[in-house]
Amino acid sequence: MTNHDIELMAHLMRRAGFGATRDEIERYAAQGYDATVDMLMDTSQSDGIQIDLIRRYHPDHSGGLGMAGFGAFWLHRMINSQTPLVEKVALFWHGVFATGYAKLAQGKVLMDQIQMFRDHGFGDLRTLLVELSRDPSMIIWLDNNDNHNGAINENYGRELLELFSMGVGNYTEDDVKEASRAFTGWTVGNTEYMKLKADNDSLWPYGRLNLHFEFRDYDHDQGEITFLGHTGTFNGEDIVDIICDQQATARFIARHMYSFFVADEPPVPSWPYTPPRDAEALDIMSEAYFNGGCTIKPMLDTMFRSDFFKSESVWYEKVKSPAELVAGVLRLTGEHRSYSPAIQEDANAMGLMGQTLVNPPSVEGWHWGDEWIDTGNLVERINFASEHFSKDFTAGIADTVDADITARGGSVQPHELVDTCLDHMGAIRITETSRKSLIEHVARDGDVKLNGGGSGRSRIAEMVQLIGATPEFQKG
Amino acid sequence: MTTATKTTSLEYIKTIGITNNGDNGRGFANPYSIAVSKDGRIYVISRCDPARATAIRVGVQDIDENFLFEFSEGYGSGPGQFVLPVAMAFDSQERLFITDEFNHRVVVYSSEGKFLDQWGEHGSKPGELNGPAGIAIDSNDNVYIADQHSHAISKFTADGRFLLRFGREEDSTPEHNLCQPWGLCTDADDNVLVADWRHNAVKRFSPDGKHLQTLGGLSDTLFNRPSGVALDSEGFVYVTDWGNERLQVFTPSGAHYATERGRATLSKWAEDFFKSNPDEVEVRKISNLTPELPPHLADDPYQVSAQTEPYFWGPVAVTVDDHDRVYVVESNRHRFQIYKRP
Numbered sequence: 001m002t003n004h005d006i007e008l009m010a011h012l013m014r015r016a017g018f019g020a021t022r023d024e025i026e027r028y029a030a031q032g033y034d035a036t037v038d039m040l041m042d043t044s045q046s047d048g049i050q051i052d053l054i055r056r057y058h059p060d061h062s063g064g065l066g067m068a069g070f071g072a073f074w075l076h077r078m079i080n081s082q083t084p085l086v087e088k089v090a091l092f093w094h095g096v097f098a099t100g101y102a103k104l105a106q107g108k109v110l111m112d113q114i115q116m117f118r119d120h121g122f123g124d125l126r127t128l129l130v131e132l133s134r135d136p137s138m139i140i141w142l143d144n145n146d147n148h149n150g151a152i153n154e155n156y157g158r159e160l161l162e163l164f165s166m167g168v169g170n171y172t173e174d175d176v177k178e179a180s181r182a183f184t185g186w187t188v189g190n191t192e193y194m195k196l197k198a199d200n201d202s203l204w205p206y207g208r209l210n211l212h213f214e215f216r217d218y219d220h221d222q223g224e225i226t227f228l229g230h231t232g233t234f235n236g237e238d239i240v241d242i243i244c245d246q247q248a249t250a251r252f253i254a255r256h257m258y259s260f261f262v263a264d265e266p267p268v269p270s271w272p273y274t275p276p277r278d279a280e281a282l283d284i285m286s287e288a289y290f291n292g293g294c295t296i297k298p299m300l301d302t303m304f305r306s307d308f309f310k311s312e313s314v315w316y317e318k319v320k321s322p323a324e325l326v327a328g329v330l331r332l333t334g335e336h337r338s339y340s341p342a343i344q345e346d347a348n349a350m351g352l353m354g355q356t357l358v359n360p361p362s363v364e365g366w367h368w369g370d371e372w373i374d375t376g377n378l379v380e381r382i383n384f385a386s387e388h389f390s391k392d393f394t395a396g397i398a399d400t401v402d403a404d405i406t407a408r409g410g411s412v413q414p415h416e417l418v419d420t421c422l423d424h425m426g427a428i429r430i431t432e433t434s435r436k437s438l439i440e441h442v443a444r445d446g447d448v449k450l451n452g453g454g455s456g457r458s459r460i461a462e463m464v465q466l467i468g469a470t471p472e473f474q475k476g
Numbered sequence: 477m478t479t480a481t482k483t484t485s486l487e488y489i490k491t492i493g494i495t496n497n498g499d500n501g502r503g504f505a506n507p508y509s510i511a512v513s514k515d516g517r518i519y520v521i522s523r524c525d526p527a528r529a530t531a532i533r534v535g536v537q538d539i540d541e542n543f544l545f546e547f548s549e550g551y552g553s554g555p556g557q558f559v560l561p562v563a564m565a566f567d568s569q570e571r572l573f574i575t576d577e578f579n580h581r582v583v584v585y586s587s588e589g590k591f592l593d594q595w596g597e598h599g600s601k602p603g604e605l606n607g608p609a610g611i612a613i614d615s616n617d618n619v620y621i622a623d624q625h626s627h628a629i630s631k632f633t634a635d636g637r638f639l640l641r642f643g644r645e646e647d648s649t650p651e652h653n654l655c656q657p658w659g660l661c662t663d664a665d666d667n668v669l670v671a672d673w674r675h676n677a678v679k680r681f682s683p684d685g686k687h688l689q690t691l692g693g694l695s696d697t698l699f700n701r702p703s704g705v706a707l708d709s710e711g712f713v714y715v716t717d718w719g720n721e722r723l724q725v726f727t728p729s730g731a732h733y734a735t736e737r738g739r740a741t742l743s744k745w746a747e748d749f750f751k752s753n754p755d756e757v758e759v760r761k762i763s764n765l766t767p768e769l770p771p772h773l774a775d776d777p778y779q780v781s782a783q784t785e786p787y788f789w790g791p792v793a794v795t796v797d798d799h800d801r802v803y804v805v806e807s808n809r810h811r812f813q814i815y816k817r818p
Binding site for chain 2: 052055056057058059060061062063064065066068069072108189190192193196197200202203204205206207209210211212213341342344345
């Protein structure tokens with residue numbers, strides 16, 4: 001296999017997963033690119049996550065009293081899942097259908113929503129949007145519990161069109177109102193008590209009570225509705241059907257997908273005024289959507305196999321989100337392969353970098369791209385990578401670099417140390433300027449010798465730390 | 477597997493508890509075990525989780541729901557401290573032994589909450605501890621520990637001298653070995669009952685480790701990850717069937733006697749909470765706390781318990797006191813329910 005094969009596979013694993021070690025990349029490259037895409041897309045495989053063990057050891061992952069435990073639980077899955085694309089797709093939809101703890105005051109109902117993304121995130125968009133509309137956390141988050149026959153609350157109907165499916169400019173204000181009418185009566189059981197508990201952040205007397213969807217026929221508007229040119233006595237499912245058939249929906253989802261998996265796009269509010277980076281790519285993905293019966297999986301499959309995804313022009317054109325960065329670092333260091341209370345601290349680090357899972361800043365979600373690396377966040381990101389790469393792990397990245405150099409006689413020149421570390425950290429390609437700076441840094445202390453004392457090992461750790469701070473590592 | 481005879485209901489007595497995610501006071505934060513002293517004081521350990529680690533402690537109350545006192549040396553690995561405490565048991569001297577599956581040790585407190593001792597070395601060799609979970613102390617003050625990651629039961633003297641280990645795959649037949657055991661208790665003959673968690677079974681062993689009896693197993697559906705086991709004075713067996721979110725009861729011969737899903741009512745502490753939060757009282761009155769759930773939730777006991785307040789949710793341990801009162805500890809509901817055989 002060529003070096004390009006290795007680098008392309010590394011690119012795929014950064015985007016369709018949370019990165020991979022050199023050994024993993026070689027293994028995947030050996031089986032071939034298309035076979036690896038097949039493997040990643042195979043959602044029938046077990047993710048290998050032992051839920052019973054997690055629930056036994058981490059009571060808050062079981063009870064979902066707050067959101068902190070859930071963040072740690074999801075991080076554990078990102079690090080250890082044998083189906084990383086499933087976690088990546090769940091993270092993708094979490095960004096699109098951003099739902100926040102701040103208004104729900106309950107972790108478990110959000111855990112359930114993320115599980116729904118795992119279950120339906122690859123399937124037909126209709127099912128996904130209907131499940132989203134029935135999702136108890138979404139109902140509370142966007143006030144559909146206050147959307148009544150004769151007294152509509154437009155919040156969910158509006159965001160369904162504006163942020164979740166079609167985008168501004170593709171519907172009218174009347175469409176928002178009519179869609180909202182169709183979702184009247186879609187609420188949660190014990191609405192008043194559940195809403196009050198959420199408002200009061202009440203965990204008394206016996207913890208949180210989970211929420212479930214309830215359709216109240218008596219509160220549903222049975223009148224005639226006109227939506228996007230269609231007229232009938234519509235329920236929410238009918239509205240979703242109409243939405244899924246729209247060209248605007250296909251392109252909106254495609255642009256989200258491109259921005260998450262291929263290259264950063266500007267935040268959603270600017271999309272009506274800013275052309276997409278690659279309109280042709282959106283055309284290709286939209287076609288896959290319709291050819292697949294309005295289904296997500298063909299879009300993903302087409303995207304990962306496309307020239308626009310494989311092109312070197314989009315490599316390192318995405319700033320890793322905090323979740324991607326933290327999970328990626330921990331996969332490389334080999335930490336948290338089994339349960340450990342310490343994972344909570346690493347999950348909390350995502351929050352310090354600006355992304356507390358299941359608690360986005362608003363329904364718009366996080367603004368991805370360069371906004372992840374403002375001055376404060378960048379320091380947190382570099383410190384996190386540096387701290388974890390500096391540890392002397394038994395199964396981590398420093399160990400594999402050490403083994404590689406030892407196999408070559410235990411002594412390497414500065415440029416060999418730099419290249420070996422870049423290779424083992426996931427076949428990272430950095431600019432020649434950056435590489436030259438790293439080599440010069442190593443050269444100050446001469447060749448690296450592993451068999452002459454303890455300094456060689458620490459120089460590996462130092463180099464791994466420095467690479468963790470490069471723009472290429474912070475991107476993906 | 478035994479044949480069911482007749483199913484009987486237990487008598488529900490009361491519920492004690494309330495969520496407490498603060499650092500002190502009555503209530504619990506993910507309680508994991510109960511031990512009852514000879515004078516009837518009820519000791520409950522709040523395991524907490526890393527996000528609320530400062531709340532880790534043992535709370536002591538009585539059957540009338542009077543909060544008495546609490547103790548702990550705090551969260552950590554220092555003397556007497558806990559990270560992931562699992563189970564508790566009193567010895568004949570009323571010393572309270574507490575396992576910690578993270579610190580791989582047993583910590584001993586007096587019944588008044590004074591830290592006395594700790595022992596245990598981390599490892600997988602005989603005499604070492606590798607994730608100690610359940611604990612039981614027999615009539616001679618021998619201490620049995622479910623050494624979960626070694627998939628075995630280890631027997632020690634009260635001061636931590638190693639005596640025996642059994643249940644490991646290489647030591648016993650496939651039907652008799654253990655996989656990540658959790659709860660333990662001893663019977664009147666000092667035999668040891670084990671909640672064989674990953675084997676979905678409860679097994680009884682003689683004091684020298686010979687297998688005597690099995691309830692359940694991977695080949696049937698009697699249990700799903702049983703967490704705790706206890707016996708009453710007549711030898712009836714109580715099992716917290718954790719994965720099924722229920723309590724199961726068996727006769728001394730192993731016949732099924734009763735299944736209990738949970739019937740929690742408001743504790744006195746809960747009633748006190750509602751006295752000062754009347755707004756929540758009003759909406760509770762119009763709520764159904766045993767709701768009919770959509771099909772995708774109704775078939776999953778975990779999901780049903782998550783939104784059915786009276787049901788057990790996270791039943792991690794069961795204890796029987798000298799009056800044959802049965803205490804079921806619910807980690808996710810921060811309380812325990814008390815029952816009795818009629």
